[in-house]
Amino acid sequence: MSYQLSIDNAELKYGALTAVSGLSLDLNKGEIACLLGPSGCGKSSLQRAIAGFEPISSGKIALAGQIVSRPGFTLNPERRHVGMVFQDFALFPHLSVENNIGFGLRKLSKDERKQRISAMLTMVGLEKYARKFPHELSGGQQQRIALARAIAPKPDILLLDEPFSSLDTALREALAKDVRVLLKDHNITAIFVTHDQQEAFAIADKVGVMNSGKLLQWDTPYQLYHKPKNRFVANFIGEGHVVNARLNDKGQLENGLGIITEANGWETGRDYGVLLRPDDLVFNPESPLKLRIKDKLFRGAEYLYQLALTDDQYILCVTPSHVDFAIGDTLSVSVDLQHVVIFSNDDIQG
């Protein structure tokens, strides 16, 4: 079977600057993906390449089984059947809501057009606003019209560039959920770009973490959090900290915490990085392991403690909110590792 979107070893350059390199990914019809990464990581450039606004210098991009980009050939955006939703919504200010939605439907007959527009308005729950102009709508309403406009021509793929970031937080979460339901109901393939991991986890079936133009991991949200493939992803996704530990001759990883875990298949006598999430340490007054509190952060329902190890490293620990100790005190904890993520120290950058 063919993928709805297939990117094979794509590279994108702005002059001497390489924005995306060696990137491959596949997306099935109806899947929702999210590109996640710090600003400047190339996620927006990739989206622009998929939309046809940027040419690629090597590799290829295929949409619905047709090659749309390869070196020397870039099918124009208007011929690609992609829909786009922008951060600023980009509604045409001189057109009414219905004309905005109908903008991409010029090839339909008048009746079909009308039907599609009203279907779209119903879909986003704004039937009453057909005759209004964009400036008369609230931010959330504009967002939904932008979505309706992009979906109306039934694109092969929908690209959303930070679609919620100009909305306030409360609205953002509600809308993100709605949008996921809507896309799933209509079996629409979509790629989001965002820097907000909560948003990515809430919406996406697959998440791609990018840094410096490279796709570091392409996985489900669960796998990303629990099985990061390298240090960058480990540090970028969720809270947590990679600490150094030495593999002793019994095949156990050991550092200031004591023996952390058994680790087979690694080289003894060398240092490795171990990912420790705050929930891997549990507050336990009976535990013999006592660590000095370096810093603490009150987060309402919980405390986040920064605990010092003997060898100048630190780890994070989440405790219930009433476990209140002063900085400088010691906290008794026990290690509760469900699974362990180990990195070799050659993999510094990730």
Add this chain to the structure above:
Amino acid sequence: MEITQRAKLSLFSWRIYNARWLAVITVVAIILWLPLFIIIASLGQPFSDNFQHIANTVLPDYLSNSLILMLGVALGTFVLGTSAAWLTTMCSFPGRRLFEWALLLPMAMPAYIIAYTYTGMLDFAGPLQTFLRETFAWRYGDYWFPEIRSIGGAICMLSLVLYPYVYLIVRAAFLNQSHALLEVSRSLGNGPWRTLFFVAIPAARPAIVAGMTLALMETLADYGTVQYFGISTFTTGIFRTWFGLGDLNTAAQLSSMLLFFVAALIVIERHSRSHMRFHNTTLQKTHLPRIPLTGTNAFFAVLWCCVPLGFGFILPATQLLAWALETWQTALDWSFAKLVFNSFSLAAIASIVCLFLAVLVCFAQRIMHKSKWASLALRAATLGYAVPGTVIAVGVLIPFAAFDNGLDRWLVKNFSVSSGLLLSGTLIAAVFAYVVRFFSVSVQTLESGYAKIYPSIDHSARTLGMRPHKVLCKIHLPMLKTSLVAALLLVFVDVLKELPTTLILRPFNFNTLAVRAYELASDERLIDASSSALAIVLVGLLPVLLLSRAMNQQTKP
């Protein structure tokens, strides 16, 4: 498979499409640069005896007069413009809101017209001296009266109509200045005056310099005032060399010297504009709490604002109106209607051509926004705003005359018919020169309109199935409506006011309002010139209204 099938599509593909728009910008830039290039190239021509003669006799005068004028106008516009901007933005006094836009009114007054008007008012037979003689029973020679037709007079005239350039830019800078900056100064123990001189003005320095360079570009370009006051500067020298000696090449060589001054001003202007960005450190646009002025202070503030407004607009405009009322029965005839028609149609044609090219180029620039070459070419194409009309006219005349002569010679030789003057003696030459000079006006207006259309709008339209030129028609043009009208209007008014270009390039016996006012004034028929002059001033009010509207929107949070 799909690739070969779609190979024909690559005709429309990205690269070729972009190359086409790059070519558009490049061609427009080259055409608009042609006159400047020819002027600069004239330096490579041998210097004639005429040039030697000029260099030995009047060139030092041109230089010193131009420098003195620039210095005087720089000082005049700085004092008038900065103080007016400070008073209207930072203080509150009765009539402040009125002065805020009224201080722009002198912009409607071309320098040569204010010069004619003051000459008429202040000369021996004028109303002021007559009044003085009658009141004190003086006679000729009994009293001293300042001579308006002098370099000092020219500095006053130019400063009075050019200070709004400084006022506008500095006002915007004061409004954008960090509120906190001034409050910090006050809290550190500086009074409002110390704050003005040690914080506000230094922080607004790039804006002040940018405004002054614009005023100085206009000063260098001025022909009507200095010619009428009998001051030899580069512009009058170029004129005399062409009309008196008929030596186009020497005129071009003089022009290229004038271009050195212009180039220096452009460099200073660009430099200070690039610094303006750093100086505006705040995004916060809170309303400044103005310093309330009362009693004598308020009185002096009002008086101070009345000086540039009164002398720069109200007084001369009233005088023009009075003269026009005196003479309208004889002045308003068919020949006046023809003048108006000529002026308006010429201005309309030039502004439409400018707008058409500007839309083309701005759109190309938008498609090519990442191309350094495209933005460089666009900058080059818009340099004409700084170049005096006299210089551009000479730069247009040389290639057009060469083309006409060449064509004529060829036709006579091969077909024994004469083509006469196809380009140089026609309106085509004049329109071309206007476009070179005022292209940047329309480009800048469109660019500021385009800046408000985010790229995501274009991208949305493209992904919804629109070819780029359709995006222009269906999205950009409707969204740019106000900018398009403004661009059209601004160029229209500029062309209407432009004197030296028209004087040099107009077809034989083709008169415009500006030319007519100039001719009548030269014949000392100042009162008869008033109806033409007043017509120009009235039309010149349109952009002032436009600016004051934009200013109001600026002040609103």
